[in-house]
Amino acid sequence: MADILIKDGYIITMDPQRRVFERGSVEIEGDKITAVGKDIEGRADTVIDARGKVVLPGLVNAHTHLSMTLLRGVADDMPLMEWLETKIWPIEKNLTSRDCYLGALLGCLEMIKSGTTCFADLYFFMEDVARAVEEAGLRAMLSYGIIELGDPKRRESELRAGEKLVKTCQGAAGGRIQTMFGPHAAYTCSPECLMQVKELAKKYKVRIHTHISETQDEVDKIVKKYGKRPVEHLDSIGFLGPEVLAAHCVWLTEREIAIIRKQGVKPVHNPVSNMKTASGVAPVPEMLAAGIPVALGTDGAASNNALDMFNEMKFAALLNKVGKLDPTAMPAKSVLEMATINGAIALGLEDRIGSLEVGKKADIVLADLKKPHLAPLHNVMSHLVYSAVGSDVDTTIVDGRILMRNRRVLGIDEDEVLKQVQATSDDLLDRWRAEK
């Protein structure tokens, strides 16, 4: 007998044929999907009636800084460098391990409640983030954010911190947690640092998470310092490769897109953050046309200011349409691919997640379609990208475990987390103000 049977829902598989079943079921045994399709009968310990609901692969948020939920709404409407230098970085200096744990737990809650089942994170106190992920039940790829600014002493301690996370957390939480190395960017990490990261990633067989070409200002800095644009610079030192997850990739020339494709780099599009910081419009349609599996991410909650991937899908479609002055750019299906299977590919997890297929992990979300803003029903994929919001998700399953059912998150005291987060965030800002 199966453990869970999701019955009679509108199933969007995102499998290689992109099959859709208007009335289908998904069967789960242990942590895996054991059947998907029409006419699945059989019994299960838990039967979820999915009539009037869409069943889809859990969304993959391929770039975030989870604990930054603590800084949500603290600093808005500023240029990126000023925002970082006068607000974010000085406040972050005061972060403690408890702050990051609570910020991460809040982020996990928000993701569970908006249909994200896996995310890639780059930040500090990552062992504490891992603890939050383990408790919340999500799947994650965690990396310690390495910033060394060309200082050899700092490089050494930062690399050791990155290595420590890999050693302690790789494969944690029954394999739900994996690790990466997280050099922040080419303008905060020297070539020596980046190449040592590359070697360490090879040694530990893990991937690399970084930011590339977010703003024009960044491009100017790198050109001034190294005489090359960011992607060309990173290519020339031998840093790029299929294991590199690159957030943003906004300012790219045709030549740089060709390098990304050739090296198998995995770009992550962050439309809301790019719009909010007025960084620019990434050439996503061009990258997709070149066969690059661009993923989707929210970036941190301080520059978004939410972790809602449904929101992000809509903005991904709209930003790229207006960027091209072409309404045919980025159709709903491409956007949904970015948020599911492309996210899985970008994290190297495509054999495990990103689609509803037999043998894959049971990372599944159900969204309720019986809502005024989702009626009438003609094209479910269109609804998911253009009309749905994260709070339409009513059930979230990760690794075959139900994390939320009928909007109730199991195993986390939501009110208590909200209360503690407010106090912790207040305290963090007080420490920063006292220091000024």
Ligand SMILES: [Zn+2]
């Ligand atoms: Zn970022």
